[in-house]
Each structure stands twice: as structure tokens, then as C-alpha cells.
Amino acid sequence: MKKDFYSNLTLLTCLASLLSVHFSCIEPLDFWQETQEGQLIIYGLFTDIDDNHIVNISTSAPLAFRPKGVSNAAVYLLTEGEGKAPYFSKGNGVYELQGVKSTEGKSYALEVVLEGVTYRSKFQEMPKVVGKDSLSYQVAYEPFRSSLDEHVFKVFAKSEIPETKDQLFLRWIVEEGHYWQLLWIPPGTPPPPPCFIFDVMDPTRVNLFDGTVTSSRQTERLLAIRKFDNAFLFPYFVTVKQLSINREAFEYWQQINIVINNKGSLFDIPPAPVFGNITNTENPNELVLGFFEVAKSSVSRFFVTSEISPIYLQPICEFIPGKPTNQYPAECLSCEGRAAGRDWTSTIPDWWVYD
Template sequence: MISQLKIIIRLFLAFFLCLFLPASCIDKLDFVGDTQEGQLVIYGLLTNIVERQVVNVSRTSAFGLGPTGVQNAEVSLLTSSGERYSYILRGIGEYVLEGFGASEDESYAIEVTVDQKVYRSRFEKMPKMLAEDVLSFEFKNEPFRTESPESVFTVYSETTLPSSQDPIYLRWMLEETYIWPLTYLPGTGFPPPPPPPCFISDVIEPNRLNLFDGSSTNTRKGNFVLGKRKVDNSFLYPFFVSVKQLSINREAYEYWGKIRIVVNNRGSLFDTPPAPVFGNISNVEDREETVLGYFEVAKTKVTRIYTTRADVPFYLVDPCQYFPNKPDDSYASECKSCEARAQGRRWTNDAPVWWKFD
């Protein structure tokens, strides 16, 4: 299953040949050399929410292929006061620290040891301010991934910045979660209890980088398109969008901004970068080694919005509607299995604690 952070790792593999870019853009991006197969990629996000904190460690693969997870790393979170917390390997290249939240009074860094080489980020301090997001959505026909009009679901935010004059830099990430009831096939004899429903989650537009520089505007409000996705039968039942607002520091904002420039110029997120953007992680004994990735510490809040079938102005077909005379083996696998429906996305039979709607 591809986690949200694994998808973000691909942002570091988003760059095409820098020679095709204007010279001024090359200077601005601080390109260094060519990316080689096997270079280390480290991405970590630490938030103030007490949750599962994740660091992904991988190596670049051949051109056109995604990174390969590193399984033998030792990953630690360091604090400016001298504490050290160990991450545990939980997936392919995914290292987690359970039940931890960052404090405004501390600075944090990550340390990753791979093949007896030590890599460390700069210490980062969490920003103190957040903005207010008021979410809305819209269903309409418009060109999205094709030139022809499609039925598209769009999420918007009206964002109000804090009254402070201190600079604020924001990034948003979107995740969908929808419920998918499996088809109740009673069979013969005394009917068994109906199967539990599936709760399926995925990132909305993982290739979109939503960034905002609050220091460059005199207005305290902004209206943003945060994400789009094609309308399908996922909207037959309650469909939640969780918007994670990350308040980041100026260096992290500039880093993601440089990546967005290259992505927008060349258009693809899933190719090995021939020329990396500098991050904040390095080999402590060999500063000349190019290490891709970034460790960011973000003050975070989550805002949610949901839709029901009544909100959707398009006709949706339920492929799993039960008919008494329909043979059980004629139902598609997605009607009988959460795993088949999820197709690699994260899923569970347990409703999230926030799964509440009118």
C-alpha cells in the first residue's frame, strides 16, 4: 500500500534534464550535477499532532522507476535538549515514531544511519502560527485530465491569516476517505451477519503542491483551489476530505517552491531527477555527497468536509447493488472484498474516530 508520505517522496524524483530550462531558472534552483542511480532519498515530516510520525528512506532507481525503500536504516529523532527517539521500521522504507508530537519550545533534527554512514538534517523549530481554513466543494463538468469535459469534484478553501504581522508560510495536503459497503450475499440457510464496510483512504492529487507565502500579501484572506478528482462511484456514500494545513518555515517553503517550479515546467512527478534541489540533510562526514530530501517540522491542523450522494448532481451507478435472483459469483470482486476495492490504497474495517456526519 502506498502511504501519503511515500507519494511525497516521489516529489524528489520529479525533475527533468535541467539543460532544457532557462539559465536563470537553473541558477535559482541551485542545481548540482546529475542524479545517479542509488542516491539516498530521505523525507521526514514532524508535526505537533500526537500521531504516527514518519520518515521515509529510499534510494533512486533507474530512470522512470520509483525509489527503492531502504530496509536496514537506523532512524532517530534528535532534540536540541539532547533527547533521542528511535523510529521503528513498519513498511518498505517507512520508519515510524508512534504517539509523538512536536513542541514549540524544542528544535528537532533526524539522524539516519545507512551502511555505517550517518546522515543528519539541520535542526528545525516549529512555527507558532496557523491560519483558519473554511472549506467548500463543487461538482461540475470541466476538462481535468483530458481535453473533453469530465465530472470533477473540486475542494476550495477560504483561508484567513492570523492578525500578527509575523511571516507565515503554508502548505496543504488533502486526503479522501469514503465508505464502501460490501454486498450482502446471504446464501442459503440462516443468514450470517452482513460483512463490515470498508473505509478507504487515498491522497487527492499527490502531484499538486499547495503553497502560500503570507509574507508577500497585504490581505488577510485568500481563496484557493486545494485539489480536484474525477467523480466516480466512490461518491455513492459519505465521502470525507481531510485537509491538513502545515505551517512551515521559510526554508521549507522555498524548498517546495523550487520543486514546484520544475514540476510545473516539465509536468511529471515520477521520473528520476537528473539534477536535485538542495535540501537540509547531509552526510555528516562527506558534505560532497548529494542527499535528496527534506526534514520539516510543521505546526498542523486538520479541517474536514464531507459530501453525501444528495450533493452529487450526476447519475452514479452502484455496481454492487444486491438482487435476490442474481448469482453470487456474478458480483465483481470489489463488491466482496475491501482489498479488491482499495486496489493498493489504505483501507480498514474500522470507522475513523472523526467519522460523524448529519
């Protein structure tokens, strides 16, 4: 399986956004212009979901290059007043923790030991409540990320916000998963293994809710948008994770959102590196990018089929007698070729159920 967390990790904060029920990944938020080469970037999310929790560690690279994964660190989850649990390296700066999840009333921190230097986040208590989402989608024709009009797929959420005396801050992550069928050359050869490809949908959109500025117990919002392509040829799943986070994490993502949406006018806040809650224990003046979040989470999911597509989706991996294999696109020959840096597996996820 390809690296499990965040296919195209490029963040200023290695913002890999956070775990889906089966996978974890995050897309590039290209703030490399604002960082210095070699700055340490640490990002992790720890929730109450039964899942493999991921930490990404990298260093910023020169202009126009992605961060470089750091795979020689020792990484631990710290539970206040208790012991620590090790993360295991999966290579390329990805570290995974299995069989552990956050528990109400307990506080957690992240510890990273790299070349004899210890980096540690602040302890955070898992929030007590989280809302519930009702999801819907819409097919539209409108400008996407170019000047051209395109058919797009939009994901919406109507969220019920719980009553609580505690301050409530929410963040949403939208992840997509699609099936992909590789080239099969009959007869005499067995069908190729299936490909399940995972990615973050609309990765530069930051969805936040501040419960301290409203008394409303309900909110509706557009969570993500993407154009139609051949990912919709087969069943296409959307997973929405609502995260209940603390104020510090909320303010961190607010700053990330400012950087992402900065348009460069004279009155905008200048883009700059966003520093999080992880420090060098011996040298607090070292600038470390990234954040370690502890969140309570709720997960909602739905799927659609090619029937909703407003455009014709051309199969590109159909066998043509006499056509040499090397003349087919790479995405027809291997799951890795199709994934192109995204997460993938040949094992069907346990939630991949549709009529």
C-alpha cells in the first residue's frame, strides 16, 4: 500500500489534514514560498475514532520543491499522568499509531525525538462534545479554479450543534474515495487487483465554526467542491469528519485560512509561516511549523455513482486487441500509477458498502 497519510503533503504546516476512518491524508497548501529551507514541520491528529492515527514529519525544501520526509525520528503519544505509546515509521516521514484512541477526560501530547533533540507539543484534553452532520450534494455548472466554466460536484452539511457549557470549536475535513479498474487482458490472465484511491477533497478550503460567537444550534455550509472527472466512473464515496477542537487549534486553522485566502492587496495581512503548538524543549526559540491536534470526532459518509455525472465519462482502461501494454496510460497498469501520490489500497475498506 502506498504511504498511508497524505498523499501530496506540502504544507506550510505539513497540513495533512487528518484521518479518515480508513486512511489519512492531506493535500498541499503551498506556503513554501514563506518558509526557510530545512525548517522542521510536524503535523498530527489524534481522535477518539478507532483508526490508525498518523503523524507527518518533514523539513521544508528549496523553492518549488515539496517538503522532505524525515524517517529517522522516534515519535510517541504522551498521556498525561500515564506512559507513552510509540508510533511506527512507515517511511517518507509518515508515522502510525495503532490500537489507541483518545478518551474523554484525558490529556495528550506528542513527543518527537530527532537526532538527540526532543520536540514536544502542549498537553490537550479531548473535547467532550461534537455535533452531527446530515450530508447532501449538488451537481452544478460554474467556474471552478480556472476562467472556464466546468461541471462541479459540491458537498454540503447541515449540522446539529449540541448544547454545552463548554466553548465549542468545530472543523470539518472532507475526504473522497473511488474505485479504479485496471487493464485486464483476457483470456488466460486473472483480473487485476482492485484499486481504492483516497484523497482530500478541496484541500485548500478550511471549514470552521466558532460556537462562542453564536447561539445557533444549527449550521449549514458548503464543505467542498471539485470538478467531475473519471473518478466518478465507479462508486465514489465522500467521508466527512467533523472535529471538535480546542481554541488554540481553532485559532491555528484561522491563521492558515488567512494565509490560504490572502489575495495580496495592500490591506491584506502579509502571508507568513504559521507556527503551532510544538517546540524544541531545549531551544524554544527554534521555529517549528505544524500542529498536534486532539479532537473528538463524528463521521458521516455517502456514495454516488456515475449516473449523477452530467458529462460522458470515457473509460480509458478497456482492453483493445493488438494494442501493446506500454501504450496504455500508467493509471491503467497499476494502482500506484493511478494514485499518482495519493493513498491507495487493494483491500476493500470495511465501510465500502453500496446497493
